[in-house]
Amino acid sequence: xxxxxxxxxxxxxxxxxxxxxxxxxxxxxxxxxxxxxxxxxxxxxxxxxxxxxxxxxxxxxxxxxxxxxxxxxxxxxxxxxxxxxxxxxxxxxxxxxxxxxxxxxxxxxxxxxxxxxxxxxxxxxxxxxxxxxxxxxxxxxxxxxxxxxxxxxxxxxxxxxxxxxxxxxxxxxxxxxxxxxxxxxxxxxxxxxxxxxxxxxxxxxxxxxxxxxxxxxxxxxxxxxxxxxxxxxxxxxxxxxxxxxxxxxxxxxxxxxxxxxxxxxxxxxxxxxxxxxxxxxxxxxxxxxxxxxxxxxxxxxxxxxxxxxxxxxxxxxxxxxxxxxxxxxxxxx
Ligand code: AFP
Numbered sequence: 001x002x003x004x005x006x007x008x009x010x011x012x013x014x015x016x017x018x019x020x021x022x023x024x025x026x027x028x029x030x031x032x033x034x035x036x037x038x039x040x041x042x043x044x045x046x047x048x049x050x051x052x053x054x055x056x057x058x059x060x061x062x063x064x065x066x067x068x069x070x071x072x073x074x075x076x077x078x079x080x081x082x083x084x085x086x087x088x089x090x091x092x093x094x095x096x097x098x099x100x101x102x103x104x105x106x107x108x109x110x111x112x113x114x115x116x117x118x119x120x121x122x123x124x125x126x127x128x129x130x131x132x133x134x135x136x137x138x139x140x141x142x143x144x145x146x147x148x149x150x151x152x153x154x155x156x157x158x159x160x161x162x163x164x165x166x167x168x169x170x171x172x173x174x175x176x177x178x179x180x181x182x183x184x185x186x187x188x189x190x191x192x193x194x195x196x197x198x199x200x201x202x203x204x205x206x207x208x209x210x211x212x213x214x215x216x217x218x219x220x221x222x223x224x225x226x227x228x229x230x231x232x233x234x235x236x237x238x239x240x241x242x243x244x245x246x247x248x249x250x251x252x253x254x255x256x257x258x259x260x261x262x263x264x265x266x267x268x269x270x271x272x273x274x275x276x277x278x279x280x281x282x283x284x285x286x287x288x289x290x291x292x293x294x295x296x297x298x299x300x301x302x303x304x305x306x307x308x309x310x311x312x313x314x315x316x317x318x319x320x321x322x323x324x325x326x327x328x329x330x331x332x333x
Contacts, residue, residue: 003190026156031179037069050121051121071091084109086098086108087108087111088309090275095144107135108147112275114127115159115278119243151276169192175289177194203240205318221329272296274315275312280301280304283315292319
């Protein structure tokens with residue numbers, strides 16, 4: 001069987017006019033950084049990289065050593081190539097300008113360097129999520145305002161999953177494509193063309209410990225599923241919650257499902273739990289490109305107009321019929 005590498009795939013996308021040379025370079029550089037993060041993640045305790053870094057990130061959460069390492073790897077890999085006008089990281093308060101000594105390009109890169117990092121110390125899958133926007137025409141030194149574009153304007157999005165194998169999932173707006181890292185060769189191999197989210201599902205993902213804080217539509221939706229065969233849905237549902245969004249979304253891309261981190265009384269003051277620019281937008285683009293849907297419960301995630309770089313939003317995404325049902329329950333409330 002002929003193996004197609006990420007590089008070949010991207011060259012073909014460029015020939016077909018779906019990416020520019022700079023976007024191809026950007027994705028290749030992110031993929032290279034992901035390989036380096038994967039090496040660090042997989043060494044675990046052997047590299048002394050587990051545990052707290054002794055600092056808090058901009059969200060006020062304790063940073064793991066690997067959060068800091070992954071953030072540095074992505075910044076250093078991307079700052080000198082000439083493809084970016086700026087970067088923003090979930091781990092860093094302000095945007096990250098490109099140092100003066102390097103040429104600048106036309107794209108903005110946003111990333112969550114190590115999502116689910118509270119899972120690292122227990123050796124459960126974590127991931128990197130990224131989103132690519134165009135720097136507005138004529139702007140050379142972008143400020144935060146240039147990053148505040150709705151998710152529908154993303155030109156690419158993807159994530160890496162550091163699980164039993166390392167996978168890179170990518171969309172440039174023409175379906176969702178999955179690659180698996182061949183560790184011996186050091187290459188990403190095209191293993192999952194045109195991934196799709198089934199429209200129906202028997203599986204949901206939500207942190208049920210927050211049940212008492214949920215709003216009525218989410219309570220209704222979940223309890224109807226829990227009632228199973230004898231309830232209004234007339235069939236049984238299964239539940240999964242990894243607490244690494246990348247792993248939960250990857251399961252949904254692979255076999256369907258609905259993932260929810262809704263607004264609740266616990267996170268209402270912050271606007272939600274998950275970050276719009278680093279988690280919700282890229283995952284929403286991927287899920288929509290795979291035929292699924294993604295809403296806040298009240299509006300399409302990709303239409304949310306961002307007001308802050310580190311803004312949080314409620315997230316409901318996955319199998320289209322289920323996302324539409326829970327969104328309808330919000331409208332009827
Ligand atoms: P961490 O990166 O702090 O582990 O947060 C992970 C995350 O943002 C997302 O990946 C999970 O889906 C969600 O938080 C889990 O949140 P709970 O711990 O509240 O279930």
